[in-house]
Amino acid sequence: MxxxxxxxxxxxxxxxxxxxxxxxxxxxxxxxxxxxxxxxxxxxxxxxxxxxxxxxxxxxxxxxxxxxxxxxxxxxxxxxxxxxxxxxxxxxxxxxxxxxxxxxxxxxxxxxxxxxxxxxxxxxxxxxxxxxxxxxxxxxxxTRRREPMQVAAEIVWSLLPPLTFATDMVTVTGILEPCYDMGGDTFDYAVHGNILHLAMFDAMGHGMAASTLTAVALSAYRNARRCGLDLLDTCKSVDKWIASQFPARFATATFAELDTSTGVLRLISAGHPAALLLRDGRHVKTLPGPTYLPLGLGLETAAPVVVEEALEPGDQVLLYTDGVIEARTDTGEFFGVERLVEFIGRALADKVSAPETMRRLIHAILAHQHEQLQDDATALLVRWHPDTGATAQPHRAAAAVRRLSPLRNLLRRRKPAAVRRRGTP
Structure with a gap:
């Protein structure tokens, strides 16, 4: 039984x-x-x-x-x-x-x-x-590894957050390839109050040299964020750390903050491909970028420019490294921005979930280049959906009072009869 x-x-x-x-x-x-x-x-x-x-x-x-x-x-x-x-x-x-x-x-x-x-x-x-x-x-x-993982990839995977995270207001999901022999690409995110913090890095080169630079950049970013620095000073801090530790190398990056209560996105693109804004499955805008030089060049330049964009409910923002659009066939045909946007739009129209969309995207990129990427390919998709979040909370709260969780239902069904008769909740 x-x-x-x-x-x-x-x-x-x-x-x-x-x-x-x-x-x-x-x-x-x-x-x-x-x-x-x-x-x-x-x-x-x-x-x-x-x-x-x-x-x-x-x-x-x-x-x-x-x-x-x-x-x-x-x-x-x-x-x-x-x-x-x-x-x-x-x-x-x-x-x-x-x-x-x-x-x-x-x-x-x-x-x-x-x-x-x-x-x-x-x-x-x-x-x-x-x-x-x-x-x-x-x-x-x-169990998860189907082939040996190189040390460079080991470093990057050990630093990554979970590939997917969601609240009632926002969903963020990422993917990166190759899985077993990468080095230069990574991403990060964190939620603090109403603010979703985002970052993506693409370090110069490949292998251990690139993964070491990436590890320092990511750690410097997290340190700046946890010290309470704003977006501008965070970018400057990571820039200085890379310049001091890797005088002959650099990394491109995107730093962003999304206010999930208002939909205002603030973004700095440090030599990185410009982010794409998607609405109703269509590419409606390429956000300005780059707005700062790649990190670590050590040049005296103007301060990073912070771009602001007001999102509409349901909007999606796609961040990606150049390995995504520069994947090419044997004849030199690039995957390209147009094919990238078309792929994401088709998945959205088919109501494919964000994690599954990203899984299929990276496989499409691999297939385009016959399973042999010449550069790391990383993408991060962010969707702001307050229409199913804050606006729905009053109705959800009332329903939650009447509805028990599956775990509580399971435990409650098994309470001894004597306890139930005493009216213990």
Whole structure:
């Protein structure tokens, strides 16, 4: 008999002392409590081409599954569970809005009889455990890597924030390639109050020299931001650090701040490709840029120019490095801004999610250059959507009072009858 409450208790109790490699074994241990023959965790690989099964003691044999053209891949791409097959349930593993992989559940009886809220809750707990435990060992890293990662790429990946983050007001999602041998590109973001801080860097060169410069630039940016410097002084601070530590090198960069309460975007482009403004799936404006020289040149120039743009609800801003538009075919045909805008617009028109749009974009760039990029390609897509955020909050608050979360529902159903009779909430 299914007992999802018992499964949840066992999972939470064991999770406190679990190593990363213990998670697939824990999944199998609670399978019986979920009226399932098996529970298997799959993680997305770094290239976001395949879902890779995690193996542990007692886990069944499974092969990697392609994201494109498969049901598990569709569940990962759209972020919704699939119950259509009575012999298999596929659930997305999502932490906040960060896509981690999928969970396969093999039910003992028809999947159509299952409590879907219970399954979703357990998948959410597994996603939390994956994020919480992955820094305590290398099992998750081993699973996600399909080839050895070069040290330059190791440095950059260790500094990156989660690829996707969202609030009720804004969504930001990024992607970068090549995954295993990059060096010069990176991005960062942080939310403080109503302000979304954004940065993108493209360091001169490749390999270790570029990744070391990138690491210093990113750390200097975070330090300036956390010290409370404004956008102008942040740019100057990073510029000085690069000039002092790398006298013969430079980096291009974009620094931006988006006030999520008003939609005002402030931006400095230091030798970087100009950001694109998209509205209703169409390119409506190329924001001014560059507005400052590349960082680290050590030249006495005028102060960086801060550009302001008032966004409309639903607007999207695309930041990217030159490796995106300069990817070229054997005949020298560039990917180009026009193809980039067309690709993003088509994905938006098809109502593809921002993370999935970026995954498909980087694969399109790779395909354009026959899987061999000559330069790192990085992009960051930001969408301001107050129409589903602040304006909806009063209605959401009233609904939230009447609606319990899936986890609370699960716990509440299992309270002893004596406790329920006493009226304990």
């Amino acid at each position: 299914a007992d999802p409450y018992r499964a949840l208790r066992r999972l939470l109790a064991a999770g406190h002392h679990a190593r990363p490699e213990d998670l697939p074994t824990l999944a199998m241990r609670i399978a019986a409590d979920l009226a399932a023959e098996a529970v298997v965790l799959y993680l997305i690989d770094y290239g976001q081409h395949h879902l890779i099964p995690m193996f542990g003691a007692g886990t069944p044999a499974r092969d990697p599954v392609a994201v494109d053209g498969t049901m598990p891949g569709r569940v990962f791409a759209v972020g919704r569970a699939h119950y259509g097959d009575p012999t298999r349930v596929w659930l997305p593993l999502i932490d906040g809005t960060e896509r981690l992989g999928v969970l396969e559940l093999v039910p003992r009886t028809s999947s159509r009889r299952r409590r879907r809220t219970d399954d979703t809750t357990l998948a959410s707990v597994f996603a939390e455990l994956i994020v919480a435990r992955r820094l305590y060992g290398d099992a998750i890293e081993h």
